Amino acid sequence: EVQLLESGGGLVQPGGSLRLSCAGSGFTFTNYALTWVRQAPGKGLEWVSAISGSGDSTYYADSVKGRFTISRDNSNSTLFLQMNSLRAEDTAVYYCAKFPCDNTACLGLPFDPWGQGTLVTVSS
């Protein structure tokens, strides 16, 4: 069974940093592009970032570009999201999700499955 498990969320002050992790299991990790999606409390889904299977190609939403960095450790089947210069509006549940293949052409395909999410709260 394909599973994704996020961790690393918590309370952080504005301007601070946090690194999220997403552990994958049940599939050959390096063969799949992955993505982060967030959901602010009571709000809709917002795409954050995506990365190819090799890690060579990365994509970012305008709202996080220059502040967040997506990366992956294929040897340990783990996806990361390094979040710097955090703002109150970054408060959200952060989900990782899997594309059905590993290259740029996959980015038009759907995410399935999603992890259960990890909550990030940016507040003083």
Place this chain on the structure above:
Amino acid sequence: SFVLTQPPSVSVAPGLTARIPCGGTNLGSYSVHWYQQKSGQAPILVVYDDNDRPSGIPERFSGSNSGNTATLTINKAEAGDEADYYCQVWDSFSDHVVFGGGTKLTVL
């Protein structure tokens, strides 16, 4: 940037058909995916590539996409279908994933 527009809410009586629209300029030229999110849960994929269903999704769920509007159709709506539904595309011009704002389906 590309924008997907959904109504905030749709209501349907049990046993009838619910239709949830998703609008965007020339949306028919995109592949549209739909996700269901029940309260307190992660989203799940219910329709992909406009009108295909993942395994395990009931046949009551279907989709269409033409012109400027994609539509998720839920036949014989059940109380268990109450959820938020989101449409999604990949905008290759900006290399961005785009979600619609979501539609809350109420079965009453």
